[in-house]
Amino acid sequence: MTEAFIELDGVEKVFEVRRRSGRRLRRERCTVRAVDGISFAVPRGEMVGYIGPNGAGKSTTIKMLTGILTPSGGRLRVAGIDPSRERTRLARRIGVVFGQRTTLWWDLPLRDSYALVRRIYGIPEARYRANLERCVELLDLGALLGVPVRQLSLGQRMRGDIAAALLHDPEVLYLDEPTIGLDVVSKARVRRFLREVNSEQGTTVVLTTHDLTDIEQLCRRVMVIDHGRLVYDGGLDGLHAVGESERTLVVDLERELPPIAGVPGARTVRVDGPRQWLAFPAAASAAPIVSAVADRYPLVDLSLREPAIEDVIARMLESGEGRRSAVP
Amino acid sequence: MRLYGAVAASSFRRYATYRVATAAGVFTNTVFGFILAYTFIALWSIRPHLGGYDQAQALTFVWTSQAMLAAAALLGGGFQQELQERIRTGDIAIDLYRPADLQLWWLASDLGRAAFQLLGRGLVPLAVGALCFDLALPSSPLVWLAFLASVLLGLLVGFAVRYLVALTSFWLLDGAGVDMVSGLLCLFFSGSLLPLTVFPGAFGDVARMLPWSAMLQVPVDVLLGVNSGAGLAGSFAFQGCWALVLLAAGRLLQGLATRKVVVQGG
Numbered sequence: 001m002t003e004a005f006i007e008l009d010g011v012e013k014v015f016e017v018r019r020r021s022g023r024r025l026r027r028e029r030c031t032v033r034a035v036d037g038i039s040f041a042v043p044r045g046e047m048v049g050y051i052g053p054n055g056a057g058k059s060t061t062i063k064m065l066t067g068i069l070t071p072s073g074g075r076l077r078v079a080g081i082d083p084s085r086e087r088t089r090l091a092r093r094i095g096v097v098f099g100q101r102t103t104l105w106w107d108l109p110l111r112d113s114y115a116l117v118r119r120i121y122g123i124p125e126a127r128y129r130a131n132l133e134r135c136v137e138l139l140d141l142g143a144l145l146g147v148p149v150r151q152l153s154l155g156q157r158m159r160g161d162i163a164a165a166l167l168h169d170p171e172v173l174y175l176d177e178p179t180i181g182l183d184v185v186s187k188a189r190v191r192r193f194l195r196e197v198n199s200e201q202g203t204t205v206v207l208t209t210h211d212l213t214d215i216e217q218l219c220r221r222v223m224v225i226d227h228g229r230l231v232y233d234g235g236l237d238g239l240h241a242v243g244e245s246e247r248t249l250v251v252d253l254e255r256e257l258p259p260i261a262g263v264p265g266a267r268t269v270r271v272d273g274p275r276q277w278l279a280f281p282a283a284a285s286a287a288p289i290v291s292a293v294a295d296r297y298p299l300v301d302l303s304l305r306e307p308a309i310e311d312v313i314a315r316m317l318e319s320g321e322g323r324r325s326a327v328p
Numbered sequence: 329m330r331l332y333g334a335v336a337a338s339s340f341r342r343y344a345t346y347r348v349a350t351a352a353g354v355f356t357n358t359v360f361g362f363i364l365a366y367t368f369i370a371l372w373s374i375r376p377h378l379g380g381y382d383q384a385q386a387l388t389f390v391w392t393s394q395a396m397l398a399a400a401a402l403l404g405g406g407f408q409q410e411l412q413e414r415i416r417t418g419d420i421a422i423d424l425y426r427p428a429d430l431q432l433w434w435l436a437s438d439l440g441r442a443a444f445q446l447l448g449r450g451l452v453p454l455a456v457g458a459l460c461f462d463l464a465l466p467s468s469p470l471v472w473l474a475f476l477a478s479v480l481l482g483l484l485v486g487f488a489v490r491y492l493v494a495l496t497s498f499w500l501l502d503g504a505g506v507d508m509v510s511g512l513l514c515l516f517f518s519g520s521l522l523p524l525t526v527f528p529g530a531f532g533d534v535a536r537m538l539p540w541s542a543m544l545q546v547p548v549d550v551l552l553g554v555n556s557g558a559g560l561a562g563s564f565a566f567q568g569c570w571a572l573v574l575l576a577a578g579r580l581l582q583g584l585a586t587r588k589v590v591v592q593g594g
């Protein structure tokens with residue numbers, strides 16, 4: 001059995017906020033349940049995706065994992081340590097990237113920022129050199145080392161930040177939207193780098209993102225959180241089953257025909273001239289559907305479309321809304 | 329400890345890159361030095377020995393305070409706004425998950441800044457003042473050394489006060505009111521407007537006991553040799569006590585803030 005490295009048991013975070021109510025100047029106290037009883041465990045060396053809509057509670061969870069926010073309830077352990085109680089002790093063992101913030105020093109060249117990071121974590125010289133060299137190479141930072149951070153573009157700064165979070169060989173890396181604002185090439189580079197860090201160093205990675213391609217390319221396991229609750233925790237493929245997603249068969253016929261009917265397990269969702277779209281459950285095989293169509297229709301060409309993960313998750317969250325509102 | 333040395337050094341370097349701001353600051357300090365010098369000459373010719381200073385000592389007060397103004401952040405411009413802004417925007421999160429002590433970190437950074445500004449913003453105004461006016465600067469290097477020690481203690485007190493003020497941002501998200509009050513208190517009770525020695529009676533006694541006087545009034549008095557010997561030890565003790573008490577209070581408040589309070593932003 002693999003031992004859990006990160007362990008959450010019924011973790012909650014309730015914010016107390018004061019809001020203006022109505023037109024009166026009186027301010028009302030109310031509470032926001034940002035994280036509402038979340039339990040999960042992540043074994044050492046795993047790379048998990050942590051996704052959900054805006055305001056779901058992802059960043060709040062990450063902050064509790066780093067120890068800068070104290071949970072309002074439940075039990076939380078990282079490497080056996082209660083983060084908010086022993087924040088400084090844990091800090092040496094974790095790396096954090098908050099996409100919207102920078103850990104680098106605005107007026108200092110990248111290189112000087114790294115030198116400070118080295119001092120903060122007391123990284124031995126040889127290890128520091130090796131790690132920096134690897135980061136510079138894989139993240140293509142060579143030309144940027146002498147540039148003050150304020151002169152870096154968003155994507156350049158982000159790559160600089162990711163390197164800064166890894167110089168001290170953290171056991172776990174929390175990434176809160178690390179690919180926000182990156183171009184396609186930089187995204188690919190960052191993903192390749194993260195995959196390598198995870199597989200070579202065995203770094204445990206918790207990744208929050210709105211770019212589901214990140215998840216598809218990096219994580220075998222994904223957790224979906226909505227309104228502070230975990231609504232899914234499992235493999236990426238399992239998402240399709242839970243989300244009741246459908247694949248689409250696109251067929252080109254010889255000529256315009258009425259919508260294809262009588263193919264078991266499939267229904268025609270769209271017709272455009274000689275082209276027709278048939279939807280069927282993602283888990284089902286396409287072969288019998290293809291042969292049923294080919295038997296009875298003059299088939300010229302066909303293609304198969306996989307469901308977009310965005311749609312799958314959107315559907316799952318919608319059905320969750322439905323369930324929630326059904327319960328009084 | 330080497331970490332905090334590196335923090336101070338990088339802060340020194342950071343302020344050294346603001347060349348235009350430094351030049352503008354030197355210019356302003358020098359101009360204000362002249363304005364205040366002529367004001368003080370007018371005052372001291374009506375009331376010689378006001379506050380126990382002769383005219384040369386009063387002018388030394390003017391030019392030394394202009395030289396220390398930026399370093400001691402008597403008109404603002406230290407780390408306070410930066411720390412408040414980090415708390416307000418939630419960037420403080422980044423400082424908090426590092427294995428470093430928040431208070432020592434900011435202290436080191438502020439001392440680095442002060443060291444640069446003492447040199448970059450202090451030397452020229454003091455030299456101009458000494459060239460254009462008859463100042464009562466000491467000739468003994470020992471007095472200068474005592475002055476520097478007193479400046480350092482004053483910087484510690486100044487930091488400690490501002491750290492307390494900045495931490496209130498954890499609770500009061502709008503720090504403008506607190507800033508204004510603390511800025512005014514500092515401006516007046518440090519002696520930046522008028523030497524605290526000119527205020528008579530109980531008010532003057534109280535003003536000279538408050539921590540702000542450790543930031544400017546006491547170091548200048550050390551330079552002027554007004555309180556040498558046992559008085560010098562007394563000055564150091566006064567500054568040292570305030571530094572200790574206020575830094576300890578800062579630690580206490582920091583513990584409260586980081587345990588109870590919310591880090592802002594997503």
Ligand SMILES: Nc1ncnc2c1ncn2[C@@H]1O[C@H](COP(=O)(O)OP(=O)(O)OP(=O)(O)O)[C@@H](O)[C@H]1O
Pocket residue numbers: 015016017032033034052053054055056057058059060061590591592593594
């Ligand atoms: N400091 C705070 N005070 C009050 N409420 C807060 C605070 N921080 C977050 N919240 C609330 O908690 C909820 C979760 O916020 P969180 O930042 O964790 O969302 P998120 O999942 O990271 O969203 P996003 O994808 O937009 O980054 C939101 O409803 C937010 O309004």
Ligand SMILES: [Mg+2]
Pocket residue numbers: 058059060176594
């Ligand atoms: Mg977020």
